[in-house]
Amino acid sequence: MRLGAGPPVRRADASAQDDVRRANLSAVLRLLHFHGAATRSELVVSTGFNRSTVGSLTSELVKLGLVRERPGVVGGKGRPSNVVEPVSTGAHVLAFDVTPSSVGAARVGLGGYMLQMRRRLHTTHPHDVADVVDTIVTLATEMQARAAAGSVCLGIAVSVMGSVRQPDGLVRRSPPLGWHEVPLADLLREATQHRFPVAVGNDGDLGAVAEYLRGSARGVQDVLYVRGEVGVGGGVVVDGELLKGAGGYAGEVGHIVVKPGGRACSCGAKGCWEAEIGDNAIVRAVGRDPRESDIDDVVSDVAIGNRRSIAGVRKVGDWVGLGLASLVNLFNPNIVVLGGSLGALYPTMEPTLAASYARALGPMREQARLVRSELGSDAQLVGAAEVGFADVLEDPAGTVAARRREMRDMPTQRDAEPDIDDVRTPSR
Ligand SMILES: [Zn+2]
Known part of the structure; x- marks a missing residue:
């Protein structure tokens, strides 16, 4: 792309x-x-x-x-x-973000306009693939029905936390979702009777793409993006191109080992970076039980100045800086964008993070600016949408003609205006 x-x-x-x-x-x-x-x-x-x-x-x-x-x-x-x-209602993408807690959805119009947004919490464990597929299809149908008549639907694009094979969208492994070898793109194509092109990507890659095109890293050619969540994902843009690796799995920063023999990680190994800085590690570090509390509790505790929570978050900041130092040495980015809970908690962990980040080599450290994600939790939806727009941007006339032909068989859409309340201008 x-x-x-x-x-x-x-x-x-x-x-x-x-x-x-x-x-x-x-x-x-x-x-x-x-x-x-x-x-x-x-x-x-x-x-x-x-x-x-x-x-x-x-x-x-x-x-x-x-x-x-x-x-x-x-x-x-x-x-x-x-x-x-x-024309934001001329063509659109149905974008999705599957996390362990919910499915986020957006109808994104040309120009990057968020025309409609939805979020649905999982009713069963996200391990239940059929249920997740069903949720995505329901939301897609609902959003497609509200699209302006004549708007060309360019397809469904989904962000998933896990290793996703390209180009076929097979989720090889997603520890946070408990998925192994899930052919998500194929399942979605079948469930929508092959009416939509379907793309599935890794959340870290899509976050990096989003920040590069429309977020904190606009105009910057070398970008490292790290998303903290229950799992820790990442993406790397090198000289304006997303780093893919041999199988499309590059950028799994959460599973670099920072503490040999350390805490057990969701991937089965021990001492991964994710096990030290993922949401559950943060919840534990502030003295809460991950079975009873989640990261939002920590964010609110910190916001009201709870000292124990601030100290716990700073302890984690030390590990965040340590991992970032190695990654910055490896990729020499101009900017490091922290998303998810790491973005939310960055101001609190900044002192300890900065101290351990100082291990990065001087020339590299001087060049890499550390910032919070501008797009926050929308980054994966924005990135997924851009994957969906790729074909029309490459070949506008050919793609529109092909999609109009394919859409002729689709159910008639009612004339609908965009949901003005939901419309958000794209960041630029
Ligand atoms: Zn791991």
Whole structure:
């Protein structure tokens, strides 16, 4: 997956006109999707195409229903340049985030607009795969029914905590969910009668993608993202590309061993980073019982200045810094984004975290800025949605045509406006 707007693709072979046209349409749509409205003049400058090319590409995207044009504001010399913007109800993705406690869902429109959001707590143990599949399908159907008539559904994209094989979306192993070899993408395709393209990704990877494209790491090329939850996930962006590894499993930072012979980890090993900094470790460190309390209790205790809780969280901060120091030495990122409970508790653990993080080599430490996630618990939904948008951004006309053909057999949708109450502007 190509991340971000990037430079327009130019091909030397002039005979491949279709390829050139597709690449040029893609360049304009990417700019609008990731950076929002722009005047035609701004598009000329950003793409390097001439005015008439930008005009004809824009008209084609308008015909596809993906962008709209409105007159620009009069001011300065000459005729105002038309403003071009993405149509959030022109195309959408149904995005999901499966965690041990719930299934989060969002209908995300072109331009990254959250048009509708839902969350459903698991009614049974998340171990029950059929129940999770059923919840996702129910939410997908409900959100799809509320989509504007004519909006092209680009597919279902799901974030899962666990090792997910690419490109087929087989969840090899998810200790927090208790899953082994679950063909989640196939199960969702079958349960929706193959009406939607389905993508399944790892929560850490999708969080990294989201922060890189729309969150704390915008404009930064080398990113390390760490999400603290019951499990600890991570993702790495190297020079603007998500690091995948041989099987697509790269970035499982939670299972690097930081304390040989230490506490038992959900993966079966001992002394993993997750066992020292995951939610249950934090709950234990503040003197609570993970069977009775959860991380939200710790966050509230800390917010009211409970000293015992603050001390416990700082003890964990020491372990967080220790792991980050090794990771920063390995990847030399410009930014380290802390998400999930680590993001929420970062200000509290900062003193001890900083002290142990100082083990990272100086040149690396100087370059890597430590920040909290801007997207917070929405990061996985935002990242999943971007995976769903990848095809239309690569080939706008071909993807819209193909999806319209496939959607013809779908049940009629009622004319629906977006849920204005739910609409959130994308961060940029
Ligand atoms: Zn482990």
